[in-house]
């Protein structure tokens with residue numbers, strides 16, 4: 669069973685958006701997927717409640733209440749949405765549940781500052797330090813040809829953490845979320861630019877680079 673967590677202590681950077689899209693991507697690939705929400709805001713569970721019945725099913729796990737105990741035994745992949753402001757013991761406990769961690773970062777000075785502190789803390793967590801969990805960053809909500817995107821790109825490149833994808837700021841994400849869908853479930857003519865941007869993130873998730881060597 670694979671555990672993919674979306675994590676950043678900074679609020680509003682796109683954790684739930686990435687988690688719902690990763691879950692729906694794998695569900696459409698035919699995997700048995702569970703989506704575990706550690707955030708009492710329940711964004712992912714709300715998204716699942718919106719999900720149409722004719723789409724590949726994704727199991728809901730209210731992890732903020734009772735952890736992963738109720739996760740379906742037969743799941744191939746558990747996608748885990750983490751809450752903002754996870755630090756200290758809470759962070760160490762969260763990281764225990766994942767082998768793969770995706771960290772979205774927004775093009776904003778505040779977010780880059782917060783991410784520097786967060787990644788410093790994350791790298792000190794034993795499981796990360798010993799490479800038993802692999803981490804990578806994703807630039808989210810980027811707008812091409814903006815100075816702040818150039819700054820973010822440079823910041824993530826220098827961070828000494830794999831920087832695997834940049835996703836644009838697009839209404840498709842808002843549109844898909846409202847309908848309980850992922851961007852992979854939107855029509856191709858609308859969503860192909862986003863599909864292209866997800867390609868390096870998906871190939872990282874499918875490769876050994878995102879999984880600890882045993």
Ligand SMILES: Nc1ncnc2c1ncn2[C@@H]1O[C@H](COP(=O)(O)OP(=O)(O)OP(=O)(O)O)[C@@H](O)[C@H]1O
Pocket residue numbers: 678679680681682683684685686707709711750751752808809810835836837838839841842845
């Ligand atoms: N690539 C994107 N393009 C457009 N809007 C986006 C994108 N990613 C996220 N958003 C929007 O940004 C807002 C914050 O995203 P989201 O809720 O996924 O962040 P979060 O990190 O889970 O927040 P929190 O820390 O509160 O849990 C939402 O309104 C979401 O629709």
Ligand SMILES: [Mg+2]
Pocket residue numbers: 683684685707709711749750
């Ligand atoms: Mg969230």
